Amino acid sequence: xxxxxxxxxxxxxxxxxxxxxxxxxxxxxxxxxxxxxxxxxxxxxxxxxxxxxxxxxxxxxxxxxxxxxxxxxxxxxxxxxxxxxxxxxxxxxxxxxxx
Numbered sequence: 001x002x003x004x005x006x007x008x009x010x011x012x013x014x015x016x017x018x019x020x021x022x023x024x025x026x027x028x029x030x031x032x033x034x035x036x037x038x039x040x041x042x043x044x045x046x047x048x049x050x051x052x053x054x055x056x057x058x059x060x061x062x063x064x065x066x067x068x069x070x071x072x073x074x075x076x077x078x079x080x081x082x083x084x085x086x087x088x089x090x091x092x093x094x095x096x097x098x099x
Contacts, residue, residue: 005048005079005084006048006082006083007044007048008083008085010085013088017040017041020036020089021033040070043068043075047084048084051066051079053068054068057076063079064079064080065077065078066079069092073091073092074088074090074092075088
């Protein structure tokens with residue numbers, strides 16, 4: 001699965017980012033939320049050239065389902081032949097469940 005990949009954000013991941021931004025806004029520190037979301041997006045952009053740099057998500061054990069840890073967040077993504085799907089951006093302590 002080498003080579004440059006296109007990145008797509010699933011609606012669930014976009015909602016997660018909005019919730020992160022909203023939570024920090026409600027706490028009165030909107031700038032921190034904006035900074036964190038920007039840093040998460042920058043980290044995700046690095047996956048275009050290094051799609052397998054994240055670890056395999058322990059809850060799934062599937063090579064195509066990986067995550068980056070950016071404390072306190074888990075950025076969960078799926079590696080496809082030509083693209084990456086960013087699936088969720090959750091707090092690190094949350095466990096994923098298989099639907």
